[in-house]
Amino acid sequence: MRKILRTILLAAAGLGAGGAYAQGDALVMMTWGGVWQKTFDKIAADYQKKTGKQVRVVTQASADAGLARLIAQKARPEVDVWTPNMVNYGRALPAGVLAPLNVSALPNAADVPKSLQFSHGITTWVSQRGIFYRKDLVPFEPTKWEDLWDPRLKGKMAGPAATFDPGYFPLMAAVINGGNERNLDPGFAKLKQLRESFVAFYTNNPQSIRMLEAGEVPLVAWGVLPNVIQHLGPDSKFGFVIPKPAFVAETPMTVVAGTAREKDALAFINYALSPEVQSEIAAAFGSAPANRKATPPPILQKMLPDVDSIYKVDYEYLASEMSKIIDRYDREIMQR
Numbered sequence: 001m002r003k004i005l006r007t008i009l010l011a012a013a014g015l016g017a018g019g020a021y022a023q024g025d026a027l028v029m030m031t032w033g034g035v036w037q038k039t040f041d042k043i044a045a046d047y048q049k050k051t052g053k054q055v056r057v058v059t060q061a062s063a064d065a066g067l068a069r070l071i072a073q074k075a076r077p078e079v080d081v082w083t084p085n086m087v088n089y090g091r092a093l094p095a096g097v098l099a100p101l102n103v104s105a106l107p108n109a110a111d112v113p114k115s116l117q118f119s120h121g122i123t124t125w126v127s128q129r130g131i132f133y134r135k136d137l138v139p140f141e142p143t144k145w146e147d148l149w150d151p152r153l154k155g156k157m158a159g160p161a162a163t164f165d166p167g168y169f170p171l172m173a174a175v176i177n178g179g180n181e182r183n184l185d186p187g188f189a190k191l192k193q194l195r196e197s198f199v200a201f202y203t204n205n206p207q208s209i210r211m212l213e214a215g216e217v218p219l220v221a222w223g224v225l226p227n228v229i230q231h232l233g234p235d236s237k238f239g240f241v242i243p244k245p246a247f248v249a250e251t252p253m254t255v256v257a258g259t260a261r262e263k264d265a266l267a268f269i270n271y272a273l274s275p276e277v278q279s280e281i282a283a284a285f286g287s288a289p290a291n292r293k294a295t296p297p298p299i300l301q302k303m304l305p306d307v308d309s310i311y312k313v314d315y316e317y318l319a320s321e322m323s324k325i326i327d328r329y330d331r332e333i334m335q336r
Contacts, residue, residue, distance in 0.1 A: 229286025
């Protein structure tokens with residue numbers, strides 16, 4: 001009976017099959033499913049071989065869902081290490097679910113730029129955003145953000161839903177039209193002009209990729225490179241461009257507040273920051289490594305933007321306005 005009750009409680013907490021664990025057992029890391037879970041499962045297995053310490057990877061449907069889980073478990077955290085996006089990292093700070101990061105316990109942090117280190121987390125990989133398209137279907141190959149407004153793409157694009165990588169797409173539209181995080185009006189005004197160009201909206205990465213694979217659309221207006229890197233190559237029918245200004249997403253690893261495994265959590269984060277593991281993560285995610293000594297995969301070396309072309313997002317402000325941004329995007333852009 002006690003075993004049955006415990007199974008029910010774990011399922012209610014969202015840690016069912018493949019994610020349940022015994023309190024006091026392995027270090028628990030929460031990240032996304034798919035390539036992220038697969039990659040960290042391998043990293044965890046290698047880590048256990050080298051150290052004898054077990055790390056169990058559990059998944060979040062989204063960073064929003066992950067944050068909600070941490071808040072719900074705040075009194076008794078069941079996750080030790082979390083990888084949020086920067087918007088939800090900003091939301092997590094006032095929620096009090098993250099522990100201040102003890103950088104002195106991370107020797108490998110010495111090779112991570114200070115701009116990628118935060119009070120409660122440290123960047124582990126940097127994802128690129130761009131335009132994802134079918135070379136054999138687009139009327140022309142895009143090279144800049146402004147190409148999305150080309151009349152030849154009318155009725156040929158899929159756009160991100162309000163909750164997909166939220167805030168980035170309207171911010172991009174604002175920035176290239178003289179706005180910023182505090183003035184998204186120019187962006188929303190321009191995005192309204194794309195309503196007849198959008199034939200569908202996608203809520204997740206696999207959905208956007210399926211649309212391209214099936215030929216439902218020739219172009220995805222906002223692509224996340226880690227999800228499409230496996231589709232690229234010299235003989236591929238798929239293309240991906242990172243226009244200027246470049247929008248990237250720093251993904252930090254964080255220690256959950258109240259964990260009894262903080263020392264183990266820091267040790268695992270330090271391992272994830274090592275040049276060897278950083279190179280492995282970069283190759284798997286199609287991302288730029290955070291550690292300067294790591295090497296990005298060959299396919300990326302020509303694609304990665306110059307540092308000067310990267311737009312520095314004010315995540316703290318964007319996070320504070322995110323609910324309003326999502327609501328406005330849903331009303332003004334998605335509704336017909």
